[in-house]
Amino acid sequence: MLKTDLYNIKGEKEGKVTLSKEIFEAKINKPLLSQAVRVYLANQRTARAKAKTRAEVRGSNRKIYRQKGTGNARHSDNKAPIFVGGGKAHPPKGINRRLSLPKKMKPLALKSALSTKAQDKQVLMVTGFKEVKPKTKKANQILNKLGLKTKRVTIYLGEKDKKAALAFRNIPTVSLANVLGINPYQVLNGGILVFTKESLKKLKSKFKK
Secondary structure, three states: OOOOEEOOOOOOOEEEEOOOHHHHHHOOHHHHHHHHHHHHHHOOOOOOOOOOOOOOOOOOOOOOOOOOOOOOOOOOOOOOOOOOOOOOOOOOOOOOOOOOOOOOOHHHHHHHHHHHHHHHEEEEEEEEHHHOOOOOOHHHHHHHHOOOOOOOOEEOOOOHHHOOOOOOOOOOEEEEHHHOOOOHHHHOOEEEEEEEEEHHHHHHHHHHH
16 A cells, blocks of 8 residues: 655654545556646636727727719728738737536546655655744745655645744745645646645545536
């Protein structure tokens, strides 16, 4: 059975914790992981480029001059694309095209990501975050004692660890995340994953739904 080290915030090893075989020892599906990451990144992009057509430009609909007898080409209003201040012909429309992952593939992709991290020994369990004072200095001391000072870390805190969240939130190498919103991209790019007993319990319940 797969086990990970259990530490307290003083950096002292208190034993080992058995990780769920279903979640952390799942079959790693690399093509599925690649697809999940691609979908996630695609959905983070927003199509902000937008220009107005002649129908959207504000102005009068009056014909600028009579159609015949002037020697000029026929025109309607001055909102046509050829006039200054007119609308754009075939402009970017700012349409967001979202990708999606089938419902049954989402938990499989997440299990693959978590299993990859567990296989690489990048999953830790830490207790005692409730005792942390809301000071960045204290948070840095904890990271130093755990040997994580210079490493990228993602910490999944529990609901009662609000003071710890205040302590760690200003450290550039640390990301704080809610385990209920965990996703494959976050797991793969989160460095070392640090769970509490509460967050690990919530993770198990997430897969039971």
